[in-house]
Amino acid sequence: MRTDAPPVPAGGVASATPNRSGTPPRRRSPALRKAFPYLLLAPAMIYLLVITLYPGLFAIYQSLFVVKFVNWTWTGFGNYALILKDREFWAALGNTALIGGISLAVQTVIALAIAYFAYRDPLIRGWRIVFLMPMLFMPSAVAFIWKLAFNDGRVISDLLIRLGLTGGNVDWLASVWLARMELIVADVWQWTPFLFIIFVAALQGQDQEIEEAARLDGASWPKIFWNISLPMMRPVIVVAVTLRGIDITTMFTNVFVMTQGTPGGATETMSYFIYRQGFRMFNFGYASAASVLMLVLTIIIAQTVVKRAFHSGKK
Amino acid sequence: MATARKSRGESLLLRYLVLGGWALVCLLPILWFLSIGFRPRTEVITPQPIYWPTFSLDAWHLLVSDWPIAQYLRNSVIAVVGSVIIDLILAIPAAYALSRYEFKGREDIGFYILSTRMMAPAIVAVPIFFLFKTMGLLDSVWALMLIYAAINLSLVTWIIRSYMLDIPKELEDAARTDGAGDLTILREIIVPACLPGIITAAVIAAIFAINEFLFTLLIASTSNAYTMSVALANFTGGSDGIIYNAIALVSFIAFVPILILVILIQKHLSRGLTMGAVKG
Numbered sequence: 001m002r003t004d005a006p007p008v009p010a011g012g013v014a015s016a017t018p019n020r021s022g023t024p025p026r027r028r029s030p031a032l033r034k035a036f037p038y039l040l041l042a043p044a045m046i047y048l049l050v051i052t053l054y055p056g057l058f059a060i061y062q063s064l065f066v067v068k069f070v071n072w073t074w075t076g077f078g079n080y081a082l083i084l085k086d087r088e089f090w091a092a093l094g095n096t097a098l099i100g101g102i103s104l105a106v107q108t109v110i111a112l113a114i115a116y117f118a119y120r121d122p123l124i125r126g127w128r129i130v131f132l133m134p135m136l137f138m139p140s141a142v143a144f145i146w147k148l149a150f151n152d153g154r155v156i157s158d159l160l161i162r163l164g165l166t167g168g169n170v171d172w173l174a175s176v177w178l179a180r181m182e183l184i185v186a187d188v189w190q191w192t193p194f195l196f197i198i199f200v201a202a203l204q205g206q207d208q209e210i211e212e213a214a215r216l217d218g219a220s221w222p223k224i225f226w227n228i229s230l231p232m233m234r235p236v237i238v239v240a241v242t243l244r245g246i247d248i249t250t251m252f253t254n255v256f257v258m259t260q261g262t263p264g265g266a267t268e269t270m271s272y273f274i275y276r277q278g279f280r281m282f283n284f285g286y287a288s289a290a291s292v293l294m295l296v297l298t299i300i301i302a303q304t305v306v307k308r309a310f311h312s313g314k315k
Numbered sequence: 316m317a318t319a320r321k322s323r324g325e326s327l328l329l330r331y332l333v334l335g336g337w338a339l340v341c342l343l344p345i346l347w348f349l350s351i352g353f354r355p356r357t358e359v360i361t362p363q364p365i366y367w368p369t370f371s372l373d374a375w376h377l378l379v380s381d382w383p384i385a386q387y388l389r390n391s392v393i394a395v396v397g398s399v400i401i402d403l404i405l406a407i408p409a410a411y412a413l414s415r416y417e418f419k420g421r422e423d424i425g426f427y428i429l430s431t432r433m434m435a436p437a438i439v440a441v442p443i444f445f446l447f448k449t450m451g452l453l454d455s456v457w458a459l460m461l462i463y464a465a466i467n468l469s470l471v472t473w474i475i476r477s478y479m480l481d482i483p484k485e486l487e488d489a490a491r492t493d494g495a496g497d498l499t500i501l502r503e504i505i506v507p508a509c510l511p512g513i514i515t516a517a518v519i520a521a522i523f524a525i526n527e528f529l530f531t532l533l534i535a536s537t538s539n540a541y542t543m544s545v546a547l548a549n550f551t552g553g554s555d556g557i558i559y560n561a562i563a564l565v566s567f568i569a570f571v572p573i574l575i576l577v578i579l580i581q582k583h584l585s586r587g588l589t590m591g592a593v594k595g
Binding site for chain 2 (some may be wrong): 034047055056113114118130134137138145152154158193194197198201205221236240249253256257271274278284288295298299301302307309
């Protein structure tokens with residue numbers, strides 16, 4: 001599967017000249033040589049520090065004030081004291097974990113199943129394009145597709161009525177769990193392809209002979225999948241699910257377009273909570289405090305889960 | 316042999332049921348949404364959904380006459396292309412350092428770059444908003460360009476780094492003994508050799524930039540800076556309610572070029588999406 005091997009221009013070059021690796025003939029001061037990789041990294045690092053460290057520090061600073069437009073009033077840890085008692089904050093945290101967790105589990109299972117059935121299929125190229133399509137729509141467009149299908153166009157209700165599964169129109173946004181389900185359906189529909197693409201590549205890259213041998217021994221496909229394919233894919237699954245998991249925790253667009261947090265905040269995610277506090281209610285200090293708490297959480301997750309996932313994924 | 320064939324036959328039926336079923340799940344909403352884009356507004360929101368609408372170019376006429384759609388498209392293109400160029404200029408040297416040099420703090424710097432990808436946009440939204448406000452950059456495509464570049468820099472660096480790690484060391488050693496300097500080697504050997512990686516990174520960065528919603532929503536407030544992604548949300552404003560057929564049409568206008576780009580880099584997609592961690 002490694003079709004991306006770099007083209008080696010003039011394969012003879014390497015052997016034609018004596019190989020004196022590690023002894024560059026260029027005259028360059030040792031100090032500059034030592035600093036060189038840092039100089040290469042400097043522009044990117046400065047850019048990232050400005051765009052992450054500066055906002056981080058700004059958020060910490062602003063979180064210590066009550067901000068009313070141009071008036072900043074010092075409050076110390078007042079915002080944090082309020083936020084830790086704010087039921088909406090904890091609800092947003094819980095909703096993010098709940099909606100994200102269910103959605104992630106569902107799309108992982110679907111992606112594994114379709115990847116397992118598709119990767120050896122002669123039509124794999126076709127399946128891949130078809131299964132990929134939902135991911136290629138702008139997230140805001142996908143949110144509108146499902147908003148129309150569930151709420152405004154009543155298509156889902158209509159289909160359910162035709163199937164005899166429900167008596168009348170379902171008001172999806174009136175029920176806590178139906179509203180959450182809307183968000184989950186939209187997220188699963190759009191992002192299962194992300195996991196699918198990665199899982200298929202992993203399955204195609206694995207050693208086919210072990211599986212073939214097991215099949216000749218008469219092992220059934222669920223057994224082969226469970227005992228051979230799944231363990232071999234483990235590092236890949238960890239990386240892919242981690243990346244997807246990180247993105248799910250930032251869920252905003254669907255909430256903004258489809259539910260706006262209704263009913264009663266049952267679909268408000270952390271991102272939407274920060275947005276609402278900052279840009280709807282103009283409690284910028286309060287929003288910054290929430291940002292700082294979310295940042296701390298992100299750093300903890302990054303240092304534990306992600307670091308490990310990417311180290312196991314490299315091998 | 317008999318049992319093997321039997322178990323294969325069973326799973327074949329199951330296989331096409333599963334794959335066919337999911338293909339329908341993927342395609343039906345898309346086809347239905349396409350039909351929304353080509354029907355009159357009166358047939359979009361009705362007491363009973365209409366599955367076989369009358370064909371109409373209403374949405375198209377509305378887009379052309381009432382909305383500066385060309386302006387949105389232009390904003391998207393400038394911001395996205397600009398951000399990808401910034402990313403490549405910053406990421407190629409950084410990836411070169413991370414993949415080719417031994418130095419103190421290499422792992423930590425690499426991980427720091429990776430971790431910026433994990434930051435939720437909402438966390439930095441408030442500070443970034445104030446930053447651009449003081450810089451006088453609110454409602455401008457340049458602000459969007461800078462922000463898209465920042466969002467994607469980690470991803471672009473890691474993808475290119477992964478492809479650079481694959482280049483055999485002998486290649487540059489040979490050039491080095493011929494007297495080539497480090498930057499010459501980067502330009503003449505490394506960059507051409509990892510071109511597939513650079514293209515993959517650029518395409519994936521472009522897609523994420525086109526999709527970006529939250530920052531664009533905060534920074535853009537008029538058609539000066541509205542992109543395709545946020546222009547969609549704009550169609551909801553006003554007394555007309557949500558103009559779904561126009562939204563559908565704009566969605567497909569953005570969908571087609573993305574589809575073409577992705578088909579071009581199909582083989583590299585899984586590697587790109589995992590930032591190089593999974594080599595597909």
